[in-house]
Amino acid sequence: MRDSEGFDELYLACYQRLVGQVAAVVGDLGDAEDAVQEAFVRASRHWSRIRAYDLPLAWVRRVAFREALSGLRRRRRRLALLVRLGPPPAVPELSADGVDMHRAMARLPLRQRQVLVLFYVAELPVEEIAAQLRVPAGTVKSRLARGRAALAGMLDGRDPAQAKETHHG
Amino acid sequence: MADQDLQARLTAYAEAFAASTHGPDPAAVRRRGRRRAHRRVAVAAVAVVAIATISAGLVSWLPTRPGGDGAVPAFRPAGREPGEPRTFLGIGRNGRVAVVQTATGRPLRYLTPPLVRIPVLDAAHGIVYYADNADACGNAYHQVDVATGKVRPFLPGERFVEALAISPDRTRIAFARAVAQESGSGDAVSVDCHDGELVVVDLRTNTRRVWTVPNSSLTDLDWSPDGTQLAYGLQTRDVGANTARAYLLDLTTANGPRLAGRLLAAPGQDCQLLPPRFQPGSDRVMVGSTCQRNHDQLLAYDRHSGRLAGRTTLASGQTGGILQSITFDASGTHLLFTLARRHGKAEAWVLRGDRAVIVSPDCDMADW
Numbered sequence: 001m002r003d004s005e006g007f008d009e010l011y012l013a014c015y016q017r018l019v020g021q022v023a024a025v026v027g028d029l030g031d032a033e034d035a036v037q038e039a040f041v042r043a044s045r046h047w048s049r050i051r052a053y054d055l056p057l058a059w060v061r062r063v064a065f066r067e068a069l070s071g072l073r074r075r076r077r078r079l080a081l082l083v084r085l086g087p088p089p090a091v092p093e094l095s096a097d098g099v100d101m102h103r104a105m106a107r108l109p110l111r112q113r114q115v116l117v118l119f120y121v122a123e124l125p126v127e128e129i130a131a132q133l134r135v136p137a138g139t140v141k142s143r144l145a146r147g148r149a150a151l152a153g154m155l156d157g158r159d160p161a162q163a164k165e166t167h168h169g
Numbered sequence: 170m171a172d173q174d175l176q177a178r179l180t181a182y183a184e185a186f187a188a189s190t191h192g193p194d195p196a197a198v199r200r201r202g203r204r205r206a207h208r209r210v211a212v213a214a215v216a217v218v219a220i221a222t223i224s225a226g227l228v229s230w231l232p233t234r235p236g237g238d239g240a241v242p243a244f245r246p247a248g249r250e251p252g253e254p255r256t257f258l259g260i261g262r263n264g265r266v267a268v269v270q271t272a273t274g275r276p277l278r279y280l281t282p283p284l285v286r287i288p289v290l291d292a293a294h295g296i297v298y299y300a301d302n303a304d305a306c307g308n309a310y311h312q313v314d315v316a317t318g319k320v321r322p323f324l325p326g327e328r329f330v331e332a333l334a335i336s337p338d339r340t341r342i343a344f345a346r347a348v349a350q351e352s353g354s355g356d357a358v359s360v361d362c363h364d365g366e367l368v369v370v371d372l373r374t375n376t377r378r379v380w381t382v383p384n385s386s387l388t389d390l391d392w393s394p395d396g397t398q399l400a401y402g403l404q405t406r407d408v409g410a411n412t413a414r415a416y417l418l419d420l421t422t423a424n425g426p427r428l429a430g431r432l433l434a435a436p437g438q439d440c441q442l443l444p445p446r447f448q449p450g451s452d453r454v455m456v457g458s459t460c461q462r463n464h465d466q467l468l469a470y471d472r473h474s475g476r477l478a479g480r481t482t483l484a485s486g487q488t489g490g491i492l493q494s495i496t497f498d499a500s501g502t503h504l505l506f507t508l509a510r511r512h513g514k515a516e517a518w519v520l521r522g523d524r525a526v527i528v529s530p531d532c533d534m535a536d537w
Binding site (some may be wrong): 015024025040094098109110111151156 | 195196198
């Protein structure tokens with residue numbers, strides 16, 4: 001068996017999807033690409049071990065999210081790249097809906113964004129999200145409920161505080 | 170809003186990002202992984218060679234003085250004579266760095282966490298080494314007891330440490346730390362690093378002096394040879410702003426709590442600064458500047474007046490790389506610097522007078 005057996009398949013099948021998920025949380029395509037590539041580079045180094053896992057993708061996703069959330073390293077990397085490589089890559093053209101979503105997500109706390117993306121976009125069950133984030137399932141449910149109410153409220157044109165009241169009311 | 174609507178809109182939002190990205194070829198990702206593994210071993214090897222060389226007093230490979238008189242700069246850590254150390258850092262199983270017994274050649278202990286950069290040497294307290302990414306805002310420093318090989322945290326209880334330097338007489342430590350706030354838990358911890366602090370600890374009296382600088386990060390520290398000044402780099406934390414500057418702090422006159430050093434170098438928007446370095450045996454402090462549009466430069470400042478005293482331009486036609494690090498030997502005669510090449514490899518060069526000479530064609534990090 002080749003050392004890289006299965007790595008290329010996982011990468012080709014999941015790279016874009018993972019970048020989308022991470023970008024939806026951090027709101028920045030460049031940061032998401034950096035984080036996901038870093039996660040795959042690390043996965044390739046330890047592939048002989050990781051491929052034996054039930055869900056190698058869960059490992060890569062966890063590393064990518066963690067990497068994306070390391071704020072200072074991200075900023076430093078960006079500064080270095082800006083100086084050395086010139087202007088940043090093009091960002092996607094978002095539809096009007098996408099712009100609304102971008103603004104609404106930016107106003108949510110990071111942990112709620114993360115849970116929303118893992119639940120709705122990655123379609124992971126609550127237990128798996130809890131395992132990935134290493135928090136109790138109850139915490140995931142509460143973040144999900146609050147995030148959902150706040151996001152829906154903002155997309156419907158309501159204030160987040162109002163949305164919160166509605167949720168609790 | 171219905172759950173299904175929310176899911177559809179959120180998914181479309183994520184897919185817009187996904188559709189805009191095209192990652193590198195998987196083979197390229199695997200190659201990067203392999204290169205990184207090799208680099209770790211290479212870095213460890215360079216560190217081991219540096220320490221072993223210093224420990225054994227084997228300095229004959231150093232380049233000669235510019236005058237060609239054949240003299241070799243003397244460089245030995247204080248308080249340690251050649252042949253005396255009972256241990257040295259060596260490479261053990263799987264390329265991991267270990268503290269090795271000189272007499273038997275047996276590894277006493279493997280470094281955990283592993284060494285990822287050339288360590289700060291400190292003869293009085295063992296070897297202090299650097300491990301990456303302890304916190305989102307800082308790194309971890311560990312101390313190796315050279316007699317037993319035991320490893321323990323160098324600054325226990327301190328978090329978000331961004332830079333560390335030990336005074337030449339080994340009586341004081343200067344370190345920079347971030348003032349940070351954490352939110353969340355587990356993998357979802359988010360850290361907001363804002364102000365920066367410079368802390369100087371006197372090990373004899375265990376007293377501390379602390380200076381604060383708002384919304385900035387102290388990136389590097391270097392002690393003057395007489396221990397009266399600190400040179401440091403400062404960068405604002407604003408995303409996208411490139412405002413790296415180099416400053417000089419006179420410890421005999423500096424008052425707190427606000428950090429107010431003397432500005433040395435403030436390069437343009439497309440430039441980055443390298444850690445400032447004092448030149449032993451002289452009144453100069455050297456700052457490296459690497460720019461996108463202009464040639465990289467080595468700028469020498471007078472450490473008393475703060476004025477620019479000299480400038481060496483590294484024309485890309487001459488050296489063809491991006492300046493990465495600068496360091497003087499203990500005599501201050503030679504300046505060693507590394508250059509990153511466009512194809513990914515790095516080179517080590519020595520500045521002899523005004524002339525740069527390559528000493529290693531493949532060297533990610535280098536130190537005397």
